[in-house]
Amino acid sequence: MPSGNENGEGGVSDGQKRIYHRKVTPEVEEANRSLLRLVANLENCELTDLPPLYDQIDHLIEHLFSSPPPPEAQVEVEFSYYGYRIELDQSGNVSLMKLATASESTE
Template sequence: MRADRTATATSDSLPEAIVSLVAELDGVAVTDIPPLASVVDPDALVALFDGPQRAAASDVEFDYAGYRIHLRGDGDVRVLEATPVKRCSAD
């Protein structure tokens, strides 16, 4: 069973923090997981949490490499094991 991880990052280090936490949880090198850019624009994340509006930035969540990534305006990066969504059928 995988455990969740949390870290604090500056806006410039958000992408690296996300990738490092996911690699740590999987017990692999950062080069062994998909690029973060395959699911989100890393430059957009940096821009969103940079500057004087940082504290007021909304929370951002997205799925990456089997995990739910939760970013807060204060620099908190939380990586949680993603829960698969159960799909309903119309049949």
């Protein structure tokens, strides 16, 4: 599948589902913000328009990057946020699958 970057490049349309592949820098200080930037870019909105990520997954992403398991563990986290199913691995690879529009996900 095509890959892309944080600026909204690289996506695949599979019928109604859209899957986007991105890469974030796996740094503790920027982990949540980088992921939120990806969603904001895909939704064409500001970061401040999105609900807080910590309400959904607390500090899970920060913990993944603060003391990552060995590479051979191949750890991935998967969760839903703002109409996306998000998969993130310990190397910073992100897949975002559009499940619903943002307005549908907040109803």
